Amino acid sequence: MSVLKVRVVLLLAVLFALLPVAPAGAEPPERIGPHVLDRANALDTAGSDRVNAAVDNLYGNHQVRLWVVYVRDFDGMAPQSWAERTAALSGFGSRDLLLAVATEDRAYWFDGELPSGLSAGELDDVLAERVEPELRAARWAGAGVAAADGIDGALRGGGVSPVGLVIVVVLVVAAAAGLVVWSRVRRKRRRAAELAAARTLDPDNVAAFGALSLETLHARSREVLVELDDAIRTSGEELEIATGEFGATATTPFRAALDSARQAASRAFQIRQQLDDAVPETPDEQRTLLLELLGTVGGADRELDGRVEEFDAMRDLLLNGGARLDALTRDLVELTGAVPGAEAELARLAGTYPASTLISVQGNVAAARERITFGERAIDAGRAALARPVGEQGEAVAAIRTAEAALGQARTLLGAIATAAADIASARAGLSAALAELRADLETAAGLAAHGGPPLADARTAAQAALTGAEAAAESDPLGAFRAVVRADGELDRVIAAATEHRRAEEELRGRLEHALTAARGQIAAAGDFVGTRRGAVDAQARTRLSEAQRRLDEAQRLAAGDPAAALENARAAAELGGTALRAAQADVQRWEASRAPSGGSRAGAVLGGILVEGLLRGAAGGGGGYRPRSYGGSSGSRRIGRGGRF
Structure with missing residues (x-):
């Protein structure tokens, strides 16, 4: 070998020695380019083509963008944190969904906003029944295809074949009866589709709402009233806690927004009461009232949502997380000590007066115990989250809010x-x-x-x-x-x-x-x-x-x-x-x-109490799932989802 070649080899060796060495297998969050990104070498060419085809089909049918990422591990981060960081770096919006799979960690996370027409329960079924079996069997391409096809099928109404349905009807009843039944099914589907479309409309879009049927307007009005009432109640509970922490002056803007939303809700409920009473309105009168109701609720929702960032900034729960959890622990001890007295008082009342007199409070002691137990678990979860390194403590915020809501309801129930x-x-x-x-x-x-x-x-x-x-x-x-x-x-x-x-x-x-x-x-x-x-x-x-x-x-x-x-x-x-x-x-x-399973428990009580949103509990038992408590703000944030766990 010539002297020149030896010198070149030595120079290259020195240069490579000076380069930084990344930890083996570490896959930090990054901005995603292609819709299917395989950093773990989990897919062969055929598998990659299958996943890309399924992702493209989902977008072509519903304009929903699904991104599938395979990595060896989540770089020491929680699956949820890794997925949320990746989505943020990639600039994902309301129509972007992310399925992140760590092949060596044996963990995954699904992140994004639920598309209109897809319920949290349907997503749970897709993940539990279609995606997770593929992951457990290490069929990595199959998991990506199952996610895309499952969402596509749910958005199309589960893939029920109209022709098959007609055949079944014809076999069961006479042809004439079958046509009647099929006509009713089609009307029901049209109503369901129209209601799903109504959920996506801007409340200020009077023209679009005006084109909907009266039946759909009535159904949507009832939905938004429940959503706004829940948002106002939860915001009120959060605001009372914030007022106790920061004083009435600091919380004045939020109090004003909440009072305005309550006035709007009162007007909206008044309209609903007028529509429900014994005095009938003409179809034109009903339409006018319903459009006013939807516009009123939409305005109240926007006003609350407009204060969310400012409210969260004021009440940064991580700044004093330990002290907050200590205060919640004191509240927990106080409420636990109050339960026997409340139980004795309720027993005294029950022994003196008929059940009809106490119907509004007869289950309050049991419900309070459930909330106290749930609050205690949330406090423990908050302390565990705060013990993690800085940057991985985000779960403490949800835990503190959950504990506050649970203990606040326990106090109301006992009171x-x-x-x-x-x-x-x-x-x-x-x-x-x-x-x-x-x-x-x-x-x-x-x-x-x-x-x-x-x-x-x-x-x-x-x-x-x-x-x-x-x-x-x-x-x-x-x-x-x-x-x-x-x-x-x-x-x-x-x-x-x-x-x-x-x-x-x-x-x-x-x-x-x-x-x-x-x-x-x-x-x-x-x-x-x-x-x-x-x-x-x-x-x-x-x-x-x-x-x-x-x-x-x-x-x-x-x-x-x-x-x-x-x-x-x-x-x-x-x-x-x-x-x-x-x-x-x-x-x-x-x-x-x-309609519930007979197991019950503190989490069922939390769902009943509106502390947790129904459908956000799946996966918690598996070690990787999460739940989202309600907080200050309007109802529009409830479509955000996160699912995942070990497999």
Whole structure:
């Protein structure tokens, strides 16, 4: 070998020795170029072609971009953190999905926003039933194809063949009946497709909403009311915590945004109540009201979302995470110590009064225990997250928020028992005066028998029956007796007012108003506590009635000084609507519980309480999954998903 060649070889050896050496197998997050990126050499040419074809087919059918990345490991990061960092570096938007697979780590993560028309449950099925079996068998190309084809099939309605459905119908029934059934199926699908499209529309796009059917507008209006009500309740809970930490002055902008959203929600619920009442509207009137409702809700949602970044910046939970968890631990100890007393008080009430009196709080102790247990687990998870190196502590934020929400609901549930006891005591104290008022009204009505006709006679009969029943139940059920007397007295008052021009003295009217306001406040508080701690199962009807009850109560309190008669009418209506809301919410919860698996547990309670969003729990038991608690802001952020785990 010549001297020149020797010198070149030596020079190259020195240069290679000076180059930095990357850890073997380390795959840090990076910006993705092609839609299928194989850093682990997991795919042969045929496999790469199959995955690319499936990804292209998904985009061609639905304009959803799926990126599939194979690496050997996640560079020591949590799968979720690695995937989120990669998505951020790649500039992914709302139509981009990422499937990241670590072949040697035996872990994966799926990240992105759920496409319209794909539910969280459908995505879970795709991952659990199609993708994970391929990963466990090390069929890496098959996993990518399964993800793309599974999402494509779900977005197309699960791939049900219309021709096959028609054949089955024809085999089961006569041809004519089959055509009828098929026509109904097609209408149902069209309605479902139209509703899915409505979910993607900007609330300000009046023209697009105006082109939808009335049925779709009604369905979407109920959905957005539930979403906004949940967002307002969760934002309110977060804001109360922030106010305690930073003071009223620092949280004024967020309070203003929340108050504005509440006013908008009240108007939207008022519209829904008008559409639900017994007075029918023409189709044109319904359309006008529904478009106003959707626009109002959209504006409220935007106003809350517009403050999210500022709110999160103010309340950076990682800055003082340890102190926050210490404070939550103290709250946990306090609430745990309060449970036996609340349980004893509820047992005392249950042993004294009938079940109907305590229906709004009868399950509160068990529910509070579930929230406390869930909060304790969240605190432990938060401490574990804070023990990790800087940059890997993000899960502590979710844990702190989850613990705050769970312990806050536990405090409300236990406090509601004390409130119920106070309501019963208040009813017992006011029952004597209410009975005296009803007896006096009966005497007045007797003197007007010649002027009142059949309506007055019927009202007297009903009032006398209520009086007799209340006197018999005064000791065993003072709250029920008090409410029955107030309701009967109100009906009798209306008939007496129609039969005579006599007006009650101001003091008597104000006494009735005070009783009516007490009954309304108690009824609305009971319904509000029930909905707030079980909002994961409560639908739009109960929330609409509750919102309308609160509006009528607010109106009664506003009119109390200048127009007590009108205030009394509003207060009685508020109490009646509050009772209707509670019954509707209880029915919703019963249906929800009947549809659940019998295992229950603290996480099921968290879903019921609206702390966790339904569908975000899968994968947690496998060690790699996560869940997302609700936080301050509107409802639009709920489409963000993250799934994954070990395989």
